[in-house]
Amino acid sequence: MPSAAWRSRCGRMGRAERRPVSWSKSAMIKIRRLGHATLSTPDIEGQVDYYTRVLGLSLIERTAERAFLATKQGLEAIELVKGEPGRLTRLSFQITPGSDPAAVAKELEQAGLKCEVRHGISPGIAQAVSFEDPKGTRVDLFAEYTFAKSDPQPAMFNIVKLGHVAYRVRDVQKLVQFYCDLFGFRISDWRGDHFVFMRCNTDHHTLNFVIDEKPALHHIALEVLDWSEIHKAVDYLAKNGIHLVWGPGRHIIGHNIATYHRNADKVRVELFCEMDQMKDEALGYFDPRPWHQEFPLRPKRHGPETLRNYWGYGSERVIPGYQTDEVPTYGAKK
Structure with a gap:
């Protein structure tokens, strides 16, 4: 178990009400929002079809190596690259606009991270500071973002x-x-x-x-x-x-x-x-x-008494398809 001091610094709360902690004010670099996730797939075309035709995202870039998908309002959401199915290979976050990438990289290097400034990250991200987090995922921090052109084509849901x-x-x-x-x-x-x-x-x-x-x-x-x-x-x-x-x-x-x-x-x-x-x-x-x-x-x-679903159903310990890779089928039995 982590120490009491560490729990306090990271804002971990127990059941009793606590006064809000202020440690985050001293964080080196403030992440403001999640950008896009990069997922590898052996079938880029198939996944583009799923994210566009089924989920209603817009294809904003397609090259031989990758595809970028954004919301109808222009926020990038998913990058697809060739590779093993279902791996998260990169993750991007926006930091405070106006932040200097070189200064950000220097701060992170002083904290012990190996960084590089990358260019041409996505259609909307010209420049980012890249590093690897402790679980091995490449992370791109960007300060400036250019929205994709809004897509007037309607989707079944938004x-x-x-x-x-x-x-x-x-x-x-x-x-x-x-x-x-x-x-x-x-x-x-x-x-x-x-x-x-x-x-x-x-x-x-x-x-x-x-x-x-x-x-x-x-x-x-x-x-x-x-x-x-x-x-x-x-x-x-x-x-x-x-x-x-x-x-x-x-x-x-x-x-x-x-x-x-x-x-x-x-x-x-x-x-x-x-x-x-x-x-x-x-x-x-x-x-x-x-x-x-x-x-x-x-x-x-x-605690363990907390249900997954406030409405009850689906709170059992093991749910086929949720904890496992099993995909449920509901075809009629002959």
């Missing part, structure tokens, strides 16, 4: 952004300390000592890390506007032969309404809305909502 990324790691505490101390992340919640939810802005979580002996991507999450979009999405997924592995349901940790499915690369994809928001860090609690179980709702550690 994704507004890449909301968060979750990853299986051997040492959760190491990743927490890394992103807290260097980049100003805050702890929103823990499930036991093995699953952490971390925020870099008002959203309840942007990064999740869960203990696992085999490091791998856990899931990516795409935010939609509201519950009606979830309704349209699950109908359209089913029409395209894609069955859910969990949901719809409302998580207790984060309180987002969510569904999960797997694509052809076995990547678990969450579609969500209504995530908890902490719009004032000084207050130290999430904006009150009718579905909260306590008021005020502050960061805490959740």
Whole structure:
């Protein structure tokens, strides 16, 4: 178990209400939002079809080596590169606009990271500082972003952004300390000592890390506007032969309404809305909502009694397709 001092510095909360911590004010570089995730696939064309035709993202760049997809509003969300199926190879974050890449790289090098300034990261990112995080993922920090041209072509439902990324790691505490101390992340919640939810802005979580002996991507999450979009999405997924592995349901940790499915690369994809928001860090609690179980709702550690689904169904310990790579089928028995 980490020391009490370390838990305090990283904002880890118990069941009792605590005053908000201020350690993040001294973070070297403040991450403001999640950018795009780079996923490898042996079938770029097939995945482009899935992300555009099924999920409604826009293809904004296609070369022999990669494809870039963005929301209809112009936020880049997914980069596809050739490789093994379902691997998260890179992750990008936006830092404070106006930050000097050379100065950022120097600060990170002083903290012991090997960095390089890269160019031509994406259609919207001309320059970024690149390094490897403790789990081995390449990270690109960019200060300036140019929105892709808005796409007027309608989709069956509308994704507004890449909301968060979750990853299986051997040492959760190491990743927490890394992103807290260097980049100003805050702890929103823990499930036991093995699953952490971390925020870099008002959203309840942007990064999740869960203990696992085999490091791998856990899931990516795409935010939609509201519950009606979830309704349209699950109908359209089913029409395209894609069955859910969990949901719809409302998580207790984060309180987002969510569904999960797997694509052809076995990547678990969450579609969500209504995530908890902490719009004032000084207050130290999430904006009150009718579905909260306590008021005020502050960061805490959740015990084993905390359900995955506030509505009940889908809270069992092992859910086929969710914890495993099994994809459910529901064909009629002959």
